[in-house]
Amino acid sequence: MNAFIENPRPQTAARTLLRLAFGFLFLAHGWQKFFQFTIEGTVAAFGQMGVPAAGLIAPVAATLEIVGGIAIILGLLTRVFAGLLGVQMVVALFMVHAPGGVFVENGGFELVLALAAGALALFLVGPGRISLDALFFKNKQADKVLINA
Numbered sequence: 001m002n003a004f005i006e007n008p009r010p011q012t013a014a015r016t017l018l019r020l021a022f023g024f025l026f027l028a029h030g031w032q033k034f035f036q037f038t039i040e041g042t043v044a045a046f047g048q049m050g051v052p053a054a055g056l057i058a059p060v061a062a063t064l065e066i067v068g069g070i071a072i073i074l075g076l077l078t079r080v081f082a083g084l085l086g087v088q089m090v091v092a093l094f095m096v097h098a099p100g101g102v103f104v105e106n107g108g109f110e111l112v113l114a115l116a117a118g119a120l121a122l123f124l125v126g127p128g129r130i131s132l133d134a135l136f137f138k139n140k141q142a143d144k145v146l147i148n149a
Helices: 002-006 008-036 037-046 054-074 078-099 110-125 132-136
Strands: none
Touching: 002 037, 008 037, 008 054, 008 078, 037 054, 054 078, 078 110
16 A cells, blocks of 8 residues: 555646646636626625625636636646635635535535635645646656645
8 A cells, every 4th residue: 555655646646636626616716706797796796795895805816716727727836826725715714604504505615615625735735747837847846745744
């Protein structure tokens, strides 16, 4: 079992899978804020949810989700965008979704918790070898964990 854990192929595959899945989800949510709900609708919804400065926060959040989602998919500045998106989701969890309980159907936090966990996991483990970070920055740390467990 130890040989499997130390083999870089499953680790690289896992990081790539995390990047593709979570990058896509963030991109989709940002796209939804811009083009399905519209920024005006998102501003109104954020305001109704009690988000302060909704007129500023809504377009920033939507842009971060689109740009960050694309960057994470590509593995470009992965830790930067994953950290920012993880923090955004933690703030959304406590500021908006926690009172709704666990389940998303009641406005709860299950989705934002999953998104926060995925983004913060990518922040910790990095993008892996199959990433633009590894290619452009010749980053020896692209396939290393940020913390030693």
